[in-house]
Amino acid sequence: MGGPAMTGAASASFTADDYEARMERAARQAADAGLAGLLVAPGPDLVWLTGYTPTAVTERLTLLVLAPGRDPVLVVPTLEAPDAERALGASALTLRDWTDGKDPYAVTAALLDADGRFGISDNAWAMHLLGLQRTLPGTSYASLTEALPMLRAVKDAAELELLAAAGAAADAAFEEIRSVAFAGRRESDVAADLAGLLRRFGHTPFTSRSSPPDPTAPTRTTRSGDRVIERGDMVVLDFGGLRDGYGSDTSRTVHVGEPTDEERRVHDLVREAQEAGFRAVRPGAACQEVDRAARAVIEDAGYGEYFIHRTGHGIGVTTHEPPYMIEGEEQPLVPGMCFSVEPGVYLPGRFGVRIEDIVTVTGDGGRRLNNTAREMVIVD
Numbered sequence: 001m002g003g004p005a006m007t008g009a010a011s012a013s014f015t016a017d018d019y020e021a022r023m024e025r026a027a028r029q030a031a032d033a034g035l036a037g038l039l040v041a042p043g044p045d046l047v048w049l050t051g052y053t054p055t056a057v058t059e060r061l062t063l064l065v066l067a068p069g070r071d072p073v074l075v076v077p078t079l080e081a082p083d084a085e086r087a088l089g090a091s092a093l094t095l096r097d098w099t100d101g102k103d104p105y106a107v108t109a110a111l112l113d114a115d116g117r118f119g120i121s122d123n124a125w126a127m128h129l130l131g132l133q134r135t136l137p138g139t140s141y142a143s144l145t146e147a148l149p150m151l152r153a154v155k156d157a158a159e160l161e162l163l164a165a166a167g168a169a170a171d172a173a174f175e176e177i178r179s180v181a182f183a184g185r186r187e188s189d190v191a192a193d194l195a196g197l198l199r200r201f202g203h204t205p206f207t208s209r210s211s212p213p214d215p216t217a218p219t220r221t222t223r224s225g226d227r228v229i230e231r232g233d234m235v236v237l238d239f240g241g242l243r244d245g246y247g248s249d250t251s252r253t254v255h256v257g258e259p260t261d262e263e264r265r266v267h268d269l270v271r272e273a274q275e276a277g278f279r280a281v282r283p284g285a286a287c288q289e290v291d292r293a294a295r296a297v298i299e300d301a302g303y304g305e306y307f308i309h310r311t312g313h314g315i316g317v318t319t320h321e322p323p324y325m326i327e328g329e330e331q332p333l334v335p336g337m338c339f340s341v342e343p344g345v346y347l348p349g350r351f352g353v354r355i356e357d358i359v360t361v362t363g364d365g366g367r368r369l370n371n372t373a374r375e376m377v378i379v380d
Helices: 007-013 015-034 043-048 078-088 104-109 126-135 159-178 187-200 262-280 287-300
Strands: 037-040 064-067 074-079 094-098 118-120 140-143 203-209 234-243 246-256 312-314 323-325 338-343 344-347 351-354 358-361 366-368 377-379
Touching: 015 064, 015 312, 037 043, 043 064, 074 078, 074 104, 078 094, 094 104, 094 377, 104 126, 104 358, 126 140, 159 187, 159 203, 159 234, 187 234, 187 246, 187 323, 246 262, 246 351, 246 358, 262 287, 262 338, 262 344, 262 351, 262 358, 287 323, 287 338, 323 338, 338 366
Parallel strands: 037 118, 074 094, 118 140, 246 377
Antiparallel strands: 037 064, 064 074, 203 234, 234 246, 312 323, 312 338, 338 358, 344 351, 358 366
16 A cells, blocks of 8 residues: 555544554454454554654564454564654554564564465565565465555544545645746746645645646656646646645646637536546445446547546545545445545647546545535636
8 A cells, every 4th residue: 555654743633542443453354354464564554553653764674563363563673662662652562672683584473373374565675575485484475455455445533534634725725826827937836836835734745737748647747847838728736645644635627818618628528527426426336336437428428538547546644545446446435435536538739637536435425525616717
């Protein structure tokens, strides 16, 4: 489960009892999945389960060991044990430290079933996994995303509150960026303005923007160029980040000056598709139904080949995590799940449109966590 980990700020929202309940639930889910336990390296899963972020992530092994029916143990370098003890406070975790020059895998192996199959963090270092396999050749491993894709997917009330606050802060940033001059400025300058607004509203931000000639660029980094925005450009703003450890991610498409009839038509089409995806959100529906609903609108209008990505991704302590709104994902929606609904149409060399909201599943449908205008916004 990738993406940036939540910062220590969010840990103040949760108690030792909250983390203990999460670890117990994770251990039960591991047993239900036929696993002997979970091995959690530094990263978003460790923070979500324990509230602990090592002061420095190095080549030294740090690993949380969760096994059904056993107390959780955090293996840490002796050098970092005092920091871990202070950070974990009244946690139910037991610390097991190891000293430089000793074998950390032997320390960890003593906690594991020698013939077990374990879920391990996606971001665990290969050298650590190989060290465990060498020490316990009878063990086998699966990535946490493969073994327990829904581990963090269903949010509790406190998590939903943090996600809603992050969404509202991103919305506030958009309301202010609308009054910023676009024409005659570099994309990177507008992006810097937007990032500054996100920081002012409490975020550690990401930002991207896309105007011709490359509206189809699939990653944020490829859209951060020095191209000068011109009147007549359609600009996709894809922005958000982490606020108090929980993510925001929203997209709005603005037009610099008056749009053409075709640009209005495509923008309205994407807005209709986004609404259809949102209306498909309800408990028990498969994730793929959200993708199908949004995609059908665009395909029926003859633009299907220009919708080149999934309709959505989960969000929580990372900005991209399960569940995914994509064909073939049959995981049923459950109240408390949070994910994006973000269809788009991208006409190569001309313009692109994306509209994205974060949505949470409620008892009878869905609730948007982004509430800025979805109609076309005209900027100067």
